[in-house]
Amino acid sequence: MISVEDAIAGRQSTRGFLADKPVPRELILKVLEVAGRAPSGSNIQPWKVWVVTGAVKDALSKELLERHMSGDQGKRNYNYYPVEWREPYIGRRRECGWGLYSTLGIEKGDKEKMLRQHGRNYEFFGAPVGLFFTLDKDMELGSWLDTGMFIQSVMLAARGFGLETCPQAAFCNHFEMVTARVGIPDDQQLVCGMALGFPDPDAVVNTFRTTRIDPETFTTFAD
Numbered sequence: 001m002i003s004v005e006d007a008i009a010g011r012q013s014t015r016g017f018l019a020d021k022p023v024p025r026e027l028i029l030k031v032l033e034v035a036g037r038a039p040s041g042s043n044i045q046p047w048k049v050w051v052v053t054g055a056v057k058d059a060l061s062k063e064l065l066e067r068h069m070s071g072d073q074g075k076r077n078y079n080y081y082p083v084e085w086r087e088p089y090i091g092r093r094r095e096c097g098w099g100l101y102s103t104l105g106i107e108k109g110d111k112e113k114m115l116r117q118h119g120r121n122y123e124f125f126g127a128p129v130g131l132f133f134t135l136d137k138d139m140e141l142g143s144w145l146d147t148g149m150f151i152q153s154v155m156l157a158a159r160g161f162g163l164e165t166c167p168q169a170a171f172c173n174h175f176e177m178v179t180a181r182v183g184i185p186d187d188q189q190l191v192c193g194m195a196l197g198f199p200d201p202d203a204v205v206n207t208f209r210t211t212r213i214d215p216e217t218f219t220t221f222a223d
């Protein structure tokens with residue numbers, strides 16, 4: 001049995017999956033059942049999950065990838081990041097981005113390779129399952145908080161069954177296409193996508209490990 005520490009600290013954003021190893025529907029539902037124990041204010045459980053596999057996933061990936069490779073970056077309908085980047089966040093973001101690209105041997109300035117790698121998002125990095133998380137549009141900030149906890153719970157629950165994940169805000173850039181193709185109604189706000197599957201042990205990209213700041217850096221004790 002995996003320890004809580006291993007479940008949390010051993011999770012990583014996985015960007016290489018075994019495309020031909022399917023995840024049975026019962027297993028997807030089991031992961032979501034476990035994750036559904038996530039807390040939410042007054043237990044309102046505001047999240048919704050949309051699962052794409054097979055032909056629907058393939059058609060969506062194809063269309064999104066074509067759009068991405070044509071240079072259309074899309075536009076989100078919510079700000080995930082600060083409008084004005086500043087330190088220390090911009091530095092951490094750069095370290096993460098360059099770390100990933102250098103793991104893949106992509107040099108600074110190689111825009112074509114960077115574009116292609118970013119495009120892998122739209123293929124769910126080869127995962128057999130794609131998840132989309134939405135909220136009713138009239139829900140407030142607290143429900144976004146609840147949904148974030150639920151999403152992390154999905155990532156941790158998945159690990160208990162040998163599965164890995166990559167949370168993907170990239171899909172929000174093309175939220176209109178995603179919602180139309182998946183059949184998500186207009187009253188839903190797309191929060192995040194996610195790749196889900198069994199990790200490819202031979203994928204170089206999965207050797208990339210991000211760093212973390214020490215808890216002393218973000219913690220203040222008042223005695």
Ligand SMILES: Cc1cc2nc3c(=O)[nH]c(=O)nc-3n(C[C@H](O)[C@H](O)[C@H](O)COP(=O)(O)O)c2cc1C
Nearest residue numbers: 011012013014096121166167168169170171192210
């Ligand atoms: C809400 C959310 C959205 C993310 N979106 C993307 C994405 O679109 N594409 C991607 O490759 N990684 C994405 N990530 C992964 C982050 O880059 C990653 O969590 C971070 O660099 C820390 O690395 P780790 O998850 O391996 O610990 C996202 C993470 C979160 C929490």
